[in-house]
Amino acid sequence: MKIFRKNQAQRFQNGAHCVAFEYPTEDKDINGAAIEISGRYPEKGRAVNRKCKELAFVIKGNGKVVIDGNEQLIEEGDLISIEAGEKFFWDGEMRLFMPCAPAWYPEQYEMVE
Numbered sequence: 001m002k003i004f005r006k007n008q009a010q011r012f013q014n015g016a017h018c019v020a021f022e023y024p025t026e027d028k029d030i031n032g033a034a035i036e037i038s039g040r041y042p043e044k045g046r047a048v049n050r051k052c053k054e055l056a057f058v059i060k061g062n063g064k065v066v067i068d069g070n071e072q073l074i075e076e077g078d079l080i081s082i083e084a085g086e087k088f089f090w091d092g093e094m095r096l097f098m099p100c101a102p103a104w105y106p107e108q109y110e111m112v113e
Contacts (some may be wrong), residue, residue, distance in 0.1 A: 009034070016039045025091055030061075031103035035096040037063065042111050046087040051108040052100040056080040063092010 003027070007019040017039030017040045032113070035056075041047075046066075062075040067088040074080060074094070082088055098104075 003058070014024040015041055015043055017043065018095050020053045023102065028103050030099055030101045032097060032099040032105070034059075035098055036097065037061075037090045037092060038092050039093075040089060040091040042089055045111050045113045046089050047109065048087045048112055049082070049100070049104070049109055050104055051084055052104045053084055055097055055099045056082065056096045059095045059097055061092060061094030063090060063094050065090050 018041035
């Protein structure tokens with residue numbers, strides 16, 4: 001067992017409307033982050049994970065997620081699954097917990113139109 005404490009999380013400002021708190025699991029199979037969205041992220045276009053599957057649990061708040069053109073309203077308690085290769089964006093005021101498998105890493109992530 002391992003426990004990753006809040007004070008170990010690294011804060012990343014991913015844009016004007018997105019802050020990520022990544023926990024240093026050092027595990028190549030899975031990792032997780034707490035994400036705060038306050039508007040549209042990314043601000044234009046969409047994001048895509050080329051290798052990682054991503055789950056997003058809405059801890060607090062609401063808004064929408066648009067995945068490959070499919071818009072869904074989301075709220076506290078919802079769980080969203082994003083497959084590798086799906087293009088997405090978020091819009092709203094929400095706090096999410098996002099585990100990724102295999103572990104998320106920046107080189108496999110990109111912004112697209």
